[in-house]
Amino acid sequence: MYTTVNDDAALSRDVIARLGRSWNTRVAVRQERLDLSQYYDPSIPDFPVAMVPFWHDPAIGALDEATRLRLLAAAWVAYNEKAIYLEDEIVQPLCAQLLRGDLPGVGAAGVKQVIAQIQVDEQFHILMCLDICNNARERHALHDYVVPPPKVGRLMKARLAQAASAREAVLLRMAYASVAEMSINAYLNQVSSDQTIQPLNRINTDLHRKDESAHSVAFHEIVGSVYKALGDEDRATFRARLVDAMTDFTTVDHGSWASILAYLSVPGREGILARLEEAGKDRRLSRDYTVLSSLFEALGIEDTHGFFSR
Numbered sequence: 001m002y003t004t005v006n007d008d009a010a011l012s013r014d015v016i017a018r019l020g021r022s023w024n025t026r027v028a029v030r031q032e033r034l035d036l037s038q039y040y041d042p043s044i045p046d047f048p049v050a051m052v053p054f055w056h057d058p059a060i061g062a063l064d065e066a067t068r069l070r071l072l073a074a075a076w077v078a079y080n081e082k083a084i085y086l087e088d089e090i091v092q093p094l095c096a097q098l099l100r101g102d103l104p105g106v107g108a109a110g111v112k113q114v115i116a117q118i119q120v121d122e123q124f125h126i127l128m129c130l131d132i133c134n135n136a137r138e139r140h141a142l143h144d145y146v147v148p149p150p151k152v153g154r155l156m157k158a159r160l161a162q163a164a165s166a167r168e169a170v171l172l173r174m175a176y177a178s179v180a181e182m183s184i185n186a187y188l189n190q191v192s193s194d195q196t197i198q199p200l201n202r203i204n205t206d207l208h209r210k211d212e213s214a215h216s217v218a219f220h221e222i223v224g225s226v227y228k229a230l231g232d233e234d235r236a237t238f239r240a241r242l243v244d245a246m247t248d249f250t251t252v253d254h255g256s257w258a259s260i261l262a263y264l265s266v267p268g269r270e271g272i273l274a275r276l277e278e279a280g281k282d283r284r285l286s287r288d289y290t291v292l293s294s295l296f297e298a299l300g301i302e303d304t305h306g307f308f309s310r
């Protein structure tokens with residue numbers, strides 16, 4: 001099962017081979033661990049204020065500086081917990097199924113090696129996120145703050161519960177993992193390049209970003225290989241589930257913001273959330289679909305819903 005090798009991969013072997021060979025020298029898990037006791041200035045925000053959609057609301061302006069810094073630290077925790085969720089609940093389960101051979105097109109030894117490398121990377125990213133979150137919680141007294149699961153996860157699980165078969169479920173998982181891995185860099189770029197936040201947080205995110213850049217290329221090749229090996233019915237199912245995944249990933253989710261405002265007992269939070277909901281009505285989140293668009297083009301899949309033109 002796991003180590004059985006066949007030659008069913010129909011992808012760019014050179015790309016996969018390069019990724020496999022370079023793993024030891026490029027990934028975060030092979031680098032020296034960050035010293036969490038360094039680089040920290042308590043007056044510097046943990047999270048970019050530009051990414052807080054209500055930062056300029058008068059109710060936030062009325063808060064004292066310590067509370068605003070705690071709010072930004074809680075936002076940093078929520079940001080990283082979402083990353084943990086995507087790795088643990090969306091990407092890792094699909095990698096495990098691919099490694100088991102639940103889908104065709106990934107039976108070559110080199111492909112399995114890269115899938116296993118991705119699993120190691122993602123598990124290490126979870127550890128990185130846990131460490132950096134614990135650091136923020138300790139410094140800002142956020143020990144008992146509970147981050148709600150992201151809406152995209154709840155939507156995916158609801159769709160999995162409605163799947164008609166195990167085959168449809170694994171194709172659905174591949175759709176969500178594809179969107180997660182082939183459009184996540186836009187999500188990481190903004191934080192890793194923001195010079196206003198804690199240097200430690202920026203460095204940590206940049207290590208994650210570099211790994212995900214390679215994962216994006218790997219998923220382009222791996223998912224393309226699986227798709228080429230599928231029958232017509234499975235291909236149609238995957239295309240439909242991709243639309244579901246892209247829809248769910250771009251659905252506005254204010255759950256973590258609501259939890260932060262409630263945890264900190266911010267005065268006027270009901271008004272903040274009401275204004276936030278009104279501003280976000282009929283809006284979709286933007287994502288960088290450059291790599292996913294390239295996959296669609298390579299496979300001859302039409303973007304019938306206009307995701308790549310938004």
